[in-house]
Each structure stands twice: as C-alpha cells, then as structure tokens.
Amino acid sequence: MKSTCPIATAKTPADFRSAAEVFKALSNPNRLLIIDALGQGERCVADLTALVGLDMSTVSNHLSVLRKIGIVKDERRGTRVFYSLRKACLSNIFCCLDEFQACGE
Amino acid sequence: MKSTCPIATAKTPADFRSAAEVFKALSNPNRLLIIDALGQGERCVADLTALVGLDMSTVSNHLSVLRKIGIVKDERRGTRVFYSLRKACLSNIFCCLDEFQACGE
DNA sequence: GCCTTACTTTGTAACTTTGCAAAATTGAAA
C-alpha cells in the first residue's frame, strides 16, 4: 500500500476514456452488489442470480461487463461457471467512495 | 485521513444505488477532464468549454450532473459562473483508480 | 446418442445518455 499519488497523473484523452470505462462498469447498483458478494469469495452464476433477483441472462451480461474491464475472472468447473474478483485492490475504490460520501465539505 | 475501512460497509440496496450514482457521474471522459481541470482551481464555463471542445450547452449539462451529485459547486460573479471542486477528497478516487489500473493481479 | 443442468448469446422493447441548436435567462454596459 504505497499511497504516494500527490495528484492523479491521468492526462491524455485516452487516460480519461479508460478511467471513464472503469467508472461506467461500476455505475450500476446490481453490478456493485455482485462485486460486493464476490468480495467474500467466488460464486457461481446461479448463486449471483438468486442474489440480485434478475433474469440469469441479465446477470450473465453484467458479469461480462465486469470481466471485459478486468474486475472479475471466470472459471468453468463442470457445468457451472465460478466468478471471482480479479482486482483485490478494488475494495480500495469502495473505501475511497465511503470517504467521498462522508466528506461533507 | 483516518483510513480505517477494513471492508467497505455499503450493504443496503439504497447504498448500492447511491454509490452507482456517484460512479455514473464519473463515467464520462469529458466530465473527468472537467474534474481534472478544476483540480487546479476554479474555472468559468467558457474556459471549460474551450478545454473540452464541445458545445457550451453540453458542458453546462455536464456541470449540472457534477453539481447534482455534489462533486462541484458554482458561484456566479457578474456575468460569469465559476465552478470549483466541492470534494477535495475526490482526488483520492483518482488515486484509487490509478492503483486499480496498476494492479495487474 | 439423448436429456438435463448451467450458462451465454441474440433479439427486442423501454428507457437513458450525449450531443447540438435554438430559445430563454441573467447581469453588466451603453
């Protein structure tokens, strides 16, 4: 946890675009619910579907969004597919968000 | 900067919804560009319009998104309106994002 | 091979976002 970073170094248009892509992947409450659940360990699609209470195809699409941006990874074992967090550091983003929301300046 | 936060405490559906709202406000590259610029100090709408290179009405709408979520504040002085960052802690989110993107796990 | 379970892909409808243009507003200056 070497939290230097005097000021974020994002500068080129491409940097802003890729940062926006990450935030977009995080901009849906059901995807945040999925990420939160995966924080406790891997889950199969059926479990996540039961958790969020939407159609399995919808959950599968949400997982695909998270996979494409590199937030989760999938692993097929038999007939089931298990998803897990690929970015341990992701929990830091939630921490920053907590600070953000607590910050009443 | 009391960075406890063992694990993010967001839990209720409302928590996930409001977190998603914040990420949604951050999910546009032009809005990130605006936030980055405001990190160096207040700017009027004309300056920000020149910076992002879109129609002024579009920039005004982006600023309205950022204002509604509490990221920026506005202050009219004469005929101009100056925008500035309301959340100093916002730069932490960019730092987390840098860590996230550097994290090659 | 055929069936079942678990999942993904595709089609589609409802809705949201993003942009521009034109009209409306606000404050200062003439």
Place this chain on the structure above:
DNA sequence: TTTCAATTTTGCAAAGTTACAAAGTAAGGC
C-alpha cells in the same frame, strides 16, 4: 431600456443501457 456577453434550459436525434425471453452452447449422466 436596449443591447450584449455568458450561461442555462428545452427540444430533439443518435447511440447506448438494461431488462426479459427465446434460442444457442457446453459438460455431465443415462
């Protein structure tokens, strides 16, 4: 008070998102 400059609001079109349902795929059991 008319005019001008800066900004916001409204209307609209194109593109993107989110959901479900139905069809498609993959692995395991009979």
